[in-house]
Amino acid sequence: MPRKEPSRAVNIGLLGLGTVGSGVYQILTSECRDIERKTGLRLVVKKIAVRSLHKKRKIRVPQRILTTQVRELIEDPSIDIFVELAGGIHPVKEWISAALRRGKHVVTANKALLAEEGLSVYRESLRASRRLGLEASVCGGIPIIKALTEGLASNRISHFFGIVNGTCNFILTAMSRGSLSFQKALAEAQAKGYAERDPKLDIDGTDSAHKLAILARLAFRSEIPLRKISVEGIRSLSGADIEYAKELGYVIKLLAIGKKWKRGLELRVHPTMLPLDHPLASVRGVYNAVFLRADRAGDLLFYGQGAGMFPTASAVVSDILDIARNISSGSRPAAQPLFPQLPVLPIDDVKSKYYLRFQVEDKPGVLGQIARTLGRHDISILSVHQKESYQSRSVPVIILTYEAREKDLRKALGIIRAMRQVSEKPVVLRVEK
Amino acid sequence: MPRKEPSRAVNIGLLGLGTVGSGVYQILTSECRDIERKTGLRLVVKKIAVRSLHKKRKIRVPQRILTTQVRELIEDPSIDIFVELAGGIHPVKEWISAALRRGKHVVTANKALLAEEGLSVYRESLRASRRLGLEASVCGGIPIIKALTEGLASNRISHFFGIVNGTCNFILTAMSRGSLSFQKALAEAQAKGYAERDPKLDIDGTDSAHKLAILARLAFRSEIPLRKISVEGIRSLSGADIEYAKELGYVIKLLAIGKKWKRGLELRVHPTMLPLDHPLASVRGVYNAVFLRADRAGDLLFYGQGAGMFPTASAVVSDILDIARNISSGSRPAAQPLFPQLPVLPIDDVKSKYYLRFQVEDKPGVLGQIARTLGRHDISILSVHQKESYQSRSVPVIILTYEAREKDLRKALGIIRAMRQVSEKPVVLRVEK
Numbered sequence: 010m011p012r013k014e015p016s017r018a019v020n021i022g023l024l025g026l027g028t029v030g031s032g033v034y035q036i037l038t039s040e041c042r043d044i045e046r047k048t049g050l051r052l053v054v055k056k057i058a059v060r061s062l063h064k065k066r067k068i069r070v071p072q073r074i075l076t077t078q079v080r081e082l083i084e085d086p087s088i089d090i091f092v093e094l095a096g097g098i099h100p101v102k103e104w105i106s107a108a109l110r111r112g113k114h115v116v117t118a119n120k121a122l123l124a125e126e127g128l129s130v131y132r133e134s135l136r137a138s139r140r141l142g143l144e145a146s147v148c149g150g151i152p153i154i155k156a157l158t159e160g161l162a163s164n165r166i167s168h169f170f171g172i173v174n175g176t177c178n179f180i181l182t183a184m185s186r187g188s189l190s191f192q193k194a195l196a197e198a199q200a201k202g203y204a205e206r207d208p209k210l211d212i213d214g215t216d217s218a219h220k221l222a223i224l225a226r227l228a229f230r231s232e233i234p235l236r237k238i239s240v241e242g243i244r245s246l247s248g249a250d251i252e253y254a255k256e257l258g259y260v261i262k263l264l265a266i267g268k269k270w271k272r273g274l275e276l277r278v279h280p281t282m283l284p285l286d287h288p289l290a291s292v293r294g295v296y297n298a299v300f301l302r303a304d305r306a307g308d309l310l311f312y313g314q315g316a317g318m319f320p321t322a323s324a325v326v327s328d329i330l331d332i333a334r335n336i337s338s339g340s341r342p343a344a345q346p347l348f349p350q351l352p353v354l355p356i357d358d359v360k361s362k363y364y365l366r367f368q369v370e371d372k373p374g375v376l377g378q379i380a381r382t383l384g385r386h387d388i389s390i391l392s393v394h395q396k397e398s399y400q401s402r403s404v405p406v407i408i409l410t411y412e413a414r415e416k417d418l419r420k421a422l423g424i425i426r427a428m429r430q431v432s433e434k435p436v437v438l439r440v441e442k
Numbered sequence: 443m444p445r446k447e448p449s450r451a452v453n454i455g456l457l458g459l460g461t462v463g464s465g466v467y468q469i470l471t472s473e474c475r476d477i478e479r480k481t482g483l484r485l486v487v488k489k490i491a492v493r494s495l496h497k498k499r500k501i502r503v504p505q506r507i508l509t510t511q512v513r514e515l516i517e518d519p520s521i522d523i524f525v526e527l528a529g530g531i532h533p534v535k536e537w538i539s540a541a542l543r544r545g546k547h548v549v550t551a552n553k554a555l556l557a558e559e560g561l562s563v564y565r566e567s568l569r570a571s572r573r574l575g576l577e578a579s580v581c582g583g584i585p586i587i588k589a590l591t592e593g594l595a596s597n598r599i600s601h602f603f604g605i606v607n608g609t610c611n612f613i614l615t616a617m618s619r620g621s622l623s624f625q626k627a628l629a630e631a632q633a634k635g636y637a638e639r640d641p642k643l644d645i646d647g648t649d650s651a652h653k654l655a656i657l658a659r660l661a662f663r664s665e666i667p668l669r670k671i672s673v674e675g676i677r678s679l680s681g682a683d684i685e686y687a688k689e690l691g692y693v694i695k696l697l698a699i700g701k702k703w704k705r706g707l708e709l710r711v712h713p714t715m716l717p718l719d720h721p722l723a724s725v726r727g728v729y730n731a732v733f734l735r736a737d738r739a740g741d742l743l744f745y746g747q748g749a750g751m752f753p754t755a756s757a758v759v760s761d762i763l764d765i766a767r768n769i770s771s772g773s774r775p776a777a778q779p780l781f782p783q784l785p786v787l788p789i790d791d792v793k794s795k796y797y798l799r800f801q802v803e804d805k806p807g808v809l810g811q812i813a814r815t816l817g818r819h820d821i822s823i824l825s826v827h828q829k830e831s832y833q834s835r836s837v838p839v840i841i842l843t844y845e846a847r848e849k850d851l852r853k854a855l856g857i858i859r860a861m862r863q864v865s866e867k868p869v870v871l872r873v874e875k
Contacts, residue, residue: 036596036738044596046779047663144593150739152593160577160585163469163477163759230480288745291724298743305469305756306583310731310745312721323738326596340773346479 019333020055022082022113024104025094026075029118029145030057031068032322033092037329050333056082058095083107090332092325093117102126109137114336116328118145118321124219124235127226132347140335140342142328147220148173148297150320151313152327157227164303166228168268170281170441173220175295175315176204176211177243177263181280182293185251185260191244203295213242214263214278221265225276228301229269231351233276239356241279250366250436253396253407254282259364260290261438273352275359282364282440357416362391362440365410365422368403370430376406379425386421388413403432409440452766453488455515455546457537458527459508462551462578463490464501465755466525470762483766489515491528516540523765525758526550535559542570547769549761551578551754557652557668560659565780573768573775575761580653581606581730583753584746585760590660597736599661601701603714603874606653608728608748609637609644610676610696614713615726618684618693624677636728646675647696647711654698658709661734662702664784666709672789674712683799683869686829686840687715692797693723694871706785708792715797715873790849795824795873798843800858801836801866808863809839819854821846836865842873 021037023030037044037052045051057070058079082088083104091108095101096119105115105122115134117123122130123146134141144154148171157166172178176198183194195212198204210216218240222233243263254261259282268275283290288310292298297315302308314320335342369375380390389411396405410418422435454470456463470477470485478484490503491512515521516537524541528534529552538548538555548567550556555563556579567574577587581604590599605611609631616627628645631637643649651673655666676696687694692715701708716723721743725731730748735741747753768775802808813823822844829838843851855868 032738040596048595150736151742152589155588155593156585159764160588160760161756162481162763163473164756286724288724291719291721296741303583303756305465305752305759307747307750307753308729309584309747310743312743312745314740314742317740319738320740323594323597323736326738327593330595331592335771335773338768338773338775340768340771342771 017337018051018053019090019336020053020088021090021092021329022085022088023054023057023092023094024079024082025096026057026059026066026070027094028318029321029325030094031066032318033094033325034070035068036319036322036326044330048330048334050330050337052329052333055088056085058082079104083111083113086111088113089336090114090116090329092329093119094325096121098122098125102130105130106133109133109139112137112139114140114142114332116142116145116325116332118325120146120216120219120223124222127223128232135347138342140332142332143223144328145321145324147223148299148311148313149315149317150323151297151299151311151315152324153224153299153311154227155327156309156311157224161303161306164305166269167302167304168266169224169228169299169301170289171220171224171265171299172262172289172292172297173265173299173315174211174217174263175297176208177217178292178297179203179295180212181243181246181251181261181263184246184248185255188248188252190248191246212244214240217263217265217278221267221276221278224265224299225267225274226348228267229274229351230348231274232348234350234353237276237353239277239279243280246280247436249405250364250438253366253394253405254364254438257394257407257409258285259283259440260285262289262292264289264441266441269351270354273354275354277356277359280438282438284442287442357414357419359415360412361415362412363410363418364438364440365408366436367406367408367425367431368433369406370402370432371404372430375428375430378428379406379408382424383408383410383421386417388417388421450770451484451486452523452769453486453521454523454525454762455518455521456487456490456525456527457512457515458529459490459492459499459503460527461751462754462758463527464499465751466527466758467503468501469752469755469759477763481763481767483763483770485762485766488521489518491515512537516544516546519544521546522769523547523549523762525762526552527758529554531555531558535563538563539566542566542572545570545572547573547575547765549575549578549758549765551758553579553649553652553656557655560656561665568780571775573765575765576656577761578754578757580656581732581744581746582748582750583756584730584732584744584748585757586657586732586744587660588760589742589744590657594736594739597738599702600735600737601699602657602661602732602734603722604653604657604698604732605695605722605725605730606698606732606748607644607650607696608730609641610650611725611730612636612728613645614676614679614684614694614696617679617681618688621681621685623681624679645677647673650696650698650711654700654709654711657698657732658700658707659781661700662707662784663781664707665781667783667786670709670786672710672712676713679713680869682838683797683871686799686827686838687797687871690827690840690842691718692716692873693718695722695725697722697874699874702784703787706787708787710789710792713871715871717875720875790847790852792848793845794848795845796843796851797871797873798841799869800839800841800864802839803835803863803865804837805863808861811861812839812841812858815854815857816841816843819850821850821854
């Protein structure tokens with residue numbers, strides 16, 4: 010049997026003691042014996058930087074390890090891993106850089122930072138030959154970063170669809186299940202603590218775009234400029250469309266979509282119609298999931314809790330353990346190359362199938378006019394569904410199209426919108442399968 | 443920027459050039475530049491041991507690296523990783539031991555070996571301070587081993603359900619979709635190449651038990667004696683029960699079930715009724731999936747292709763890459779403790795909900811007699827469904843029970859079976875949710 014070496018302590022500095030920080034502290038303290046027994050690693054939380062020393066906290070933390078000075082963590086030579094759970098871009102980015110330059114490995118759950126300044130942070134970690142753990146930044150407890158970077162390392166990913174925002178998925182599930190309006194479903198999410206009082210970041214798709222940027226960077230090995238991601242949120246979705254989609258055999262999900270073509274990358278966040286038998290269709294409530302297609306491993310789906318104290322903390326701790334194992338085995342991080350920046354296709358050039366809903370006067374000839382306009386713009390019709398009127402004077406007409414180009418669709422819709430017999434802005438949803 | 447070091451070659455010896463071996467060879471040769479660019483690692487297949495040098499192969503392999511002597515791989519000091527894709531227990535186990543003793547790391551997809559002799563092989567790897575990669579042994583392309591051992595390292599797993607045999611899942615899906623008999627569905631699976639000509643290992647549940655042993659060992663950190671796993675296959679499932687299950691809102695899947703209780707482990711493979719909205723219910727065809735509950739990360743599901751040349755080869759290559767990274771970074775494997783052996787609960791003591799189908803004479807009083815017998819044995823009835831007769835003289839009566847003990851059920855069924863009015867052996871299926 011191998012000689013049992015005495016375990017060396019791996020010291021951790023924690024920045025932030027909010028929900029996730031408290032979870033990480035609890036796991037590291039309550040599991041420390043088990044972790045040592047299982048891995049031979051003794052993990053010690055050496056210092057925690059907080060905003061206020063005197064805030065009431067739900068967990069018990071020895072006063073002596075608390076500090077309001079982040080500098081104390083950065084400058085403590087005994088700290089091996091700097092765990093950033095504060096959030097925000099500045100001055101967090103500068104703190105992370107300083108920690109890396111002082112030879113610390115970094116673990117962060119900061120998706121906004123990684124989406125906006127990821128390249129620069131990654132460069133800094135390469136320069137310092139230190140590791141950067143980011144499992145907790147996407148999909149909480151689902152080990153999707155590890156799957157992309159290690160489990161599927163020899164694969165090329167052709168595309169992925171992610172339900173990466175639990176708040177939106179909860180709202181869409183509630184709308185679909187209970188025939189609720191968006192406003193009522195949002196209120197329910199807020200009452201349950203699944204949505205912030207200001208839910209903008211979630212429901213407008215920004216949070217999903219951040220996660221898309223991080224996933225796409227690793228899946229396609231390309232730098233991803235956040236501003237090139239096309240983003241639509243769920244705010245304007247109507248219960249009527251969710252009902253119509255259901256009747257047609259579809260469910261509506263807010264998806265983060267990444268596709269790699271020879272011409273470039275397709276990156277978009279928007280409400281999407283998925284057939285009911287798609288593996289993502291049954292992901293309900295606050296759950297997250299990522300579906301991806303790998304050239305060797307085939308189709309894969311990862312499903313789990315995308316947020317919350319312990320799921321996210323579990324991901325942070327898995328990064329800490331990976332780094333600690335490497336420290337203890339004396340391993341140096343490999344010099345990984347920087348990613349080239351692949352071109353991103355403008356949304357105008359993206360092809361998709363569409364669900365279109367028009368509110369039209371119930372008069373002969375209108376449908377023919379719409380169909381001709383679509384046809385003239387290279388948009389072929391898969392099926393037409395005229396619904397019972399739910400308003401007094403106009404009827405909804407639903408058209409499913411074959412694959413068409415966004416630019417062509419937009420032109421056609423401009424013309425149709427101007428028709429006298431069309432009473433509202435047409436509803437447009439993209440359809441994937 | 444870090445100094446770009448010249449990449450050292452990591453040499454691989456491949457034992458076996460069948461389906462998976464050919465896939466591994468193809469990935470390693472076609473992706474070698476990409477892998478080197480991405481990871482700085484140069485992977486070289488140095489030697490391949492095969493049964494015959496002159497067999498016609500679908501892939502082109504230089505004759506000079508082929509040998510019929512496994513010894514040549516084991517004794518070649520330049521080979522760093524011994525990749526075992528031959529299958530079978532002996533002499534493969536001895537070859538692996540010899541390779542470990544010669545300082546080679548080992549990657550294997552051999553689930554039978556790992557299930558039956560895993561402890562001994564693992565001990566050998568500890569003794570030699572070498573790594574043992576086994577991602578490909580369970581669920582092909584799904585990185586479930588990595589998730590259990592690394593991604594969820596700080597979690598305790600309370601239970602898991604796995605659809606780990608694609609052949610059985612294909613057969614059950616075909617029976618359920620097309621109302622086929624077991625025999626017809628099996629013939630279809632064989633025609634498509636999803637079932638062996640001798641399908642025993644798959645349909646009798648042995649293959650699932652092997653995978654259960656490997657998953658349970660890692661999930662519960664306990665040695666798992668294969669013979670303590672209770673195993674039932676799908677051979678005796680009738681189309682009628684699949685139909686009745688569907689009517690009641692359930693689907694039947696062959697599950698590998700592991701649960702950890704204070705009293706011990708529950709380990710069983712059997713056809714199981716799952717509610718239609720369970721995340722595993724929509725896993726169709728040859729796909730595999732593992733659902734698990736982790737104390738911190740929450741409920742997780744991993745879904746993908748469980749077998750096939752490239753999915754399995756992708757898992758083998760991910761292990762090779764992990765080991766190669768460690769070799770190149772100079773890391774030594776940590777001395778992990780051996781697992782203690784937790785007690786395994788005898789199937790008699792396992793509690794479950796049940797679906798019971800009796801064929802009874804269509805006469806008053808029979809149902810009452812059955813219900814009383816169940817009641818006397820502590821088995822409470824959740825619902826009773828009397829079906830239309832599909833035979834001439836008896837009618838099927840279906841009873842769903844609350845949770846009951848296997849031992850009690852068996853006793854009650856013995857008594858019921860002896861009733862004059864009960865014409866066939868009762869059908870018993872366990873129900874999970």
